[in-house]
Amino acid sequence: MAGSVNKVILVGNLGRDPEVRRLSNGEPVVNLRIATSETWKDKGTGERKEKTEWHSVVIFNENLGRVAEQYLKKGSKVYIEGQLQTRKWQDQQGQEKYTTEIVLQRFRGELTILDSRQGGGEQFDEEHSGGSIQRGGDFGGRAPAERRPAPAGGSSRHTDLDDDIPF
Amino acid sequence: MAGSVNKVILVGNLGRDPEVRRLSNGEPVVNLRIATSETWKDKGTGERKEKTEWHSVVIFNENLGRVAEQYLKKGSKVYIEGQLQTRKWQDQQGQEKYTTEIVLQRFRGELTILDSRQGGGEQFDEEHSGGSIQRGGDFGGRAPAERRPAPAGGSSRHTDLDDDIPF
Amino acid sequence: MAGSVNKVILVGNLGRDPEVRRLSNGEPVVNLRIATSETWKDKGTGERKEKTEWHSVVIFNENLGRVAEQYLKKGSKVYIEGQLQTRKWQDQQGQEKYTTEIVLQRFRGELTILDSRQGGGEQFDEEHSGGSIQRGGDFGGRAPAERRPAPAGGSSRHTDLDDDIPF
Amino acid sequence: MAGSVNKVILVGNLGRDPEVRRLSNGEPVVNLRIATSETWKDKGTGERKEKTEWHSVVIFNENLGRVAEQYLKKGSKVYIEGQLQTRKWQDQQGQEKYTTEIVLQRFRGELTILDSRQGGGEQFDEEHSGGSIQRGGDFGGRAPAERRPAPAGGSSRHTDLDDDIPF
DNA sequence: TTTT
DNA sequence: TTTT
Numbered sequence: 001m002a003g004s005v006n007k008v009i010l011v012g013n014l015g016r017d018p019e020v021r022r023l024s025n026g027e028p029v030v031n032l033r034i035a036t037s038e039t040w041k042d043k044g045t046g047e048r049k050e051k052t053e054w055h056s057v058v059i060f061n062e063n064l065g066r067v068a069e070q071y072l073k074k075g076s077k078v079y080i081e082g083q084l085q086t087r088k089w090q091d092q093q094g095q096e097k098y099t100t101e102i103v104l105q106r107f108r109g110e111l112t113i114l115d116s117r118q119g120g121g122e123q124f125d126e127e128h129s130g131g132s133i134q135r136g137g138d139f140g141g142r143a144p145a146e147r148r149p150a151p152a153g154g155s156s157r158h159t160d161l162d163d164d165i166p167f
Numbered sequence: 168m169a170g171s172v173n174k175v176i177l178v179g180n181l182g183r184d185p186e187v188r189r190l191s192n193g194e195p196v197v198n199l200r201i202a203t204s205e206t207w208k209d210k211g212t213g214e215r216k217e218k219t220e221w222h223s224v225v226i227f228n229e230n231l232g233r234v235a236e237q238y239l240k241k242g243s244k245v246y247i248e249g250q251l252q253t254r255k256w257q258d259q260q261g262q263e264k265y266t267t268e269i270v271l272q273r274f275r276g277e278l279t280i281l282d283s284r285q286g287g288g289e290q291f292d293e294e295h296s297g298g299s300i301q302r303g304g305d306f307g308g309r310a311p312a313e314r315r316p317a318p319a320g321g322s323s324r325h326t327d328l329d330d331d332i333p334f
Numbered sequence: 335m336a337g338s339v340n341k342v343i344l345v346g347n348l349g350r351d352p353e354v355r356r357l358s359n360g361e362p363v364v365n366l367r368i369a370t371s372e373t374w375k376d377k378g379t380g381e382r383k384e385k386t387e388w389h390s391v392v393i394f395n396e397n398l399g400r401v402a403e404q405y406l407k408k409g410s411k412v413y414i415e416g417q418l419q420t421r422k423w424q425d426q427q428g429q430e431k432y433t434t435e436i437v438l439q440r441f442r443g444e445l446t447i448l449d450s451r452q453g454g455g456e457q458f459d460e461e462h463s464g465g466s467i468q469r470g471g472d473f474g475g476r477a478p479a480e481r482r483p484a485p486a487g488g489s490s491r492h493t494d495l496d497d498d499i500p501f
Numbered sequence: 502m503a504g505s506v507n508k509v510i511l512v513g514n515l516g517r518d519p520e521v522r523r524l525s526n527g528e529p530v531v532n533l534r535i536a537t538s539e540t541w542k543d544k545g546t547g548e549r550k551e552k553t554e555w556h557s558v559v560i561f562n563e564n565l566g567r568v569a570e571q572y573l574k575k576g577s578k579v580y581i582e583g584q585l586q587t588r589k590w591q592d593q594q595g596q597e598k599y600t601t602e603i604v605l606q607r608f609r610g611e612l613t614i615l616d617s618r619q620g621g622g623e624q625f626d627e628e629h630s631g632g633s634i635q636r637g638g639d640f641g642g643r644a645p646a647e648r649r650p651a652p653a654g655g656s657s658r659h660t661d662l663d664d665d666i667p668f
Numbered sequence: 669t670t671t672t
Numbered sequence: 673t674t675t676t
Contacts, residue, residue, distance in 0.1 A: 002672040003244070003615045004179045004203035006220055008251065009343065011172035011413055011446065036171035047631055052185070053173055053252060077170070077448070079345055079413075079506055084175065084218060084251075100267035101252070112345065114411065114504045116449055170448045172413055176510065178580055178613065182669030215341055221669075241437045242622055242670060244615070246580075279512065281578070281615055283676070297671040336676040337578065338513045338537035342553055342585065345506035387586060388508060413505070418509065418585075419554060420601070434587070434601035474582035516673030537676040555673070576674060617672070 007100045011114065014076045018068050028065040029101040032072070033055040034080065046159040057082060061104045064111040071113055079162055081110035171251040174246070175269045177222055178281065179203040182244045185235050195232040199224040202249065224249060228271045231278040238280055248277035339415040342436045345448065346370040348410045354403050362399040366391040366406070368414065388436045391416065398438055398445040405447055413414055415444035502517035507584040509603045511556055512615065513537040515577045521570050529566040533558040533573070535581065557602045558583065565605055565612040572614055 012034040017033065034048040037052040057080055059065045083100040089097050104111065179201040186198040204219040224247055226232045239245065249269040256264050271278065349367040356362055371386040391414055395400045406412065416436040423431050438445065513535040520532040538553040558581055560566045573579065583603040590598050605612065 002204070002206070002617070003580075003613050004671080005176060005246075005611075005613060006179070006203040006222075007204075009172060009174040009176070011170065011345070013171070036173040037173075038173075053250075055251060056174075062349070083220075084222060084267075084269075095262050095309075097264065098266070100251075109578070112506060112508075114345070114506050142214075152226075164297040170413070170446050178615070180513075180670040182671095195498060197416060200669060204671070206672080217672085219670075244671080246337075277339075279337055279513070283336065312431075336538070336540070339538075339580075340539075340556075341510040342539040343506060343510070347505070353581075360521070370507040372505075374508075387584075389585060403578040413506075416558060417599075418553075418603075431595050432600070434585075437587075447658065466674080477509065478659060514674040516675095538675070540676080550676085553674075578675080610673060 008080075008084055010034055010036060010057075010080040010102065012075055012077075012080075013080070014072055014078070015054065016074050017100070018072050020065075020069050026071050027062050028059075030059040030065045030068040032068065032078075032080075034078065043086050056101045057104070058101065059104045059109070059111070060106050061109050061111075062106065064104055064109060065098050067111060067113075071073070077114040079110070079112040080104070080112055084108075172210070175247075175249050176243075177201055177203060177224075177247045179245070181223070181239055183241050184322070185239050186291075187236050188230075191324055194229050195226075196235050197226040197235040199235065199245075199247075201245065201246055207236070211269040221268065223268045225268050226271045226276070226278070227273050228276050228278075229273065230278060231271055232264065234278060234280075244281040246281055247271070250276075254277065279288070309311045342414075342416050342418055344368055344391075344412075344414045344436065345369060346389065346412070348406055348412070349388065350408050351400050352406050354399075361396050362393075363402050364393040364399045364402040366393070366402065366412075366414075368412065392416070392436070393438045393443070394437050394440050395438045395439065395443050395445075398443060398491065401445060401447075411448040413418075413444070413446040413448055414438070418472055453489075509581075509583050509585055511535055511537060511558075511579075511581045511603065513556070513579070513581075514577070515573055515575055516555065517567050517575050518631060519573050521566075528562075528563050529561040529570050531566045531569045533560070533569065533579075533581075550633065557600065558605070559602050560612070561607050562605045562606045562610050562612075563607065565610060568614075578615040579614055580611070580613040584610075589612070590594070 007116065015033040015035050021029045021031075023029060034055045034057055035052050036055065038048055039048065039050045041047065041050055059068055080102065082104040083101045086098050086100040091097055097106060103109075173265055182200040182202050188196045188198075190196060201222045201224055202219050206215065206217045208214065209216055222260055228233055232286065247269065249271040251267060254266055255269040256266065261309075277287045346368040349369050353365040354362050355365075368389045368391055369386050370389065371384055372383045373382065375381065376383055393402055414436065416438040418434060419437045420432055420434040423433065425431055437443075512588065516534040516536050522531060524528045524534075524566055535556045535558055536553050537556065538551055540551045542548065560569055580582055581603065583605040585601060586604045587601040590600065606612075649655055
């Protein structure tokens with residue numbers, strides 16, 4: 001079309017470990033299930049309510065895929081930026097289905113890890129804010145410096161691309 | 168969960184006129200179909216390529232719904248901010264389906280009209296529009312001044328809520 | 335103008351406790367200093383580098399101001415959404431200065447607390463994700479249910495509005 | 502710090518033609534002045550009010566800089582995504598000043614042209630524009646296909662980098 | 669089904 | 673300094 005924007009921003013937690021498939025060239029394609037939720041008090045009863053929404057995220061961005069594979073696991077909190085994409089597929093009965101996903105294309109999207117369970121005291125001081133590099137950085141995936149060797153898998157589940165189940 | 172964000176930002180064009188249903192209290196619920204697209208040149212052939220993505224938007228925010236009803240039509244360009252929501256429904260064969268929509272809840276979300284093709288049959292009179300809103304403004308929907316009587320419908324299609332078709 | 339958007343999204347940590355001033359009607363106006371930072375490896379030396387950016391946030395939104403006052407302190411990690419605003423002022427030598435802030439207007443903006451140091455084990459399970467309400471919720475500030483009594487101050491510094499120092 | 506996000510999203514109009522400076526290697530650095538505004542009706546008087554905010558944008562992203570140089574001019578409407586950056590400088594009296602800008606770093610940020618007033622003197626020829634880009638497209642600047650030769654300048658003002666005035 |  |  002021209003002049004359009006398609007952007008999704010999520011801050012949420014992984015409902016399970018990342019699922020990693022691998023392209024023939026070794027690049028990872030990572031699927032995440034991310035929960036966001038809202039809480040409110042019912043106006044009538046005063047009861048506390050919560051509604052959780054589940055999102056399917058697909059990471060084609062190579063650098064961000066490696067970060068996801070290496071550092072994320074069930075329960076991790078992340079900031080994710082991607083775009084909406086709906087694809088059509090057929091279930092085993094030949095029924096048409098649509099699935100909408102948040103996609104991080106090659107060289108696009110953002111992934112930032114927001115929890116820091118790991119490592120020491122996580123000090124934080126305006127005066128001494130230098131020098132603390134740990135998990136939790138912004139892996140924009142666009143700087144060559146951020147490339148690192150493919151990890152051995154860690155907590156992520158590996159599946160082959162042929163096993164691809166659409167939802 | 169706690170501490171989550173679920174946000175979609177779209178800039179795109181309406182593929183058809185808004186569809187307006189009405190709650191029993193007269194509040195509009197407006198559905199939009201919005202196209203975003205990306206264009207690129209094929210690396211191999213140098214050919215111009217385009218891929219369009221279609222989004223379903225549902226506006227429960229009363230003020231923004233009235234703005235959509237009154238000012239948007241097929242082709243309009245808008246900035247939309249809402250949240251992702253997936254709902255489950257059954258088609259007429261009893262098949263389970265999922266539909267993901269961008270939802271603007273009551274008192275939430277944003278809608279800004281981005282085109283200003285003011286000419287044409289669609290005259291634009293402050294007296295008839297309630298005096299406060301012209302096309303192209305930011306209808307944040309949170310200021311009381313922006314409330315106005317339900318419009319007569321304009322170019323939008325009205326359907327009853329009972330006719331609700333899920334996709 | 336018409337058809338414009340002015341939005342800032344920050345995820346960062348407070349460099350110091352919130353500063354709370356109070357309007358004559360008792361509403362809090364809260365100032366935050368928030369750090370965001372980027373880390374990268376120097377292409378030449380391979381050295382780890384970090385650059386921190388400091389942001390001034392002003393919260394006029396009453397509900398979000400109370401949340402900030404009550405729950406935030408030095409080191410807290412937050413998601414903030416507001417708008418850019420630059421104001422002109424004069425220092426004591428009569429020199430013109432400009433300060434750009436991220437402003438959360440009355441009834442506008444978002445504030446979500448992203449750390450959860452406090453309370454128990456922070457379990458997280460896709461199957462049992464219900465029932466955990468604690469700090470870290472989305473205080474959209476637009477639902478009446480979210481109003482709560484003014485806190486006693488906690489870790490925040492109180493200053494009178496007359497002491498207002500511009501930067 | 503770790504785990505931070507620093508993002509600005511603007512939709513607004515250029516107050517003047519882009520200002521283009523050039524690095525020694527020929528890469529453009531483009532400055533934009535962008536207006537966003539809000540309108541509302543005064544609760545008391547019913548009067549129409551408007552407040553305009555001006556933003557300074559600096560584009561270091563080479564591809565987006567070329568797009569800005571070539572296609573934007575005073576009055577153009579754009580979607581811009583960048584990050585906040587405050588820099589300190591001294592005026593000619595040696596006074597310390599701070600300026601906050603929206604920066605599109607190399608390989609980062611987004612720029613989408615939102616108006617399509619195609620008529621007028623500003624003809625628009627695929628052959629002259631390098632064949633790949635028309636007004637209104639998404640110039641993400643990350644696809645190799647989008648690279649093109651430096652344009653002759655168009656409506657933009659050129660200044661040398663040595664003339665750099667900070668505000 | 670939009671737009672360029 | 674833009675735009676409506």
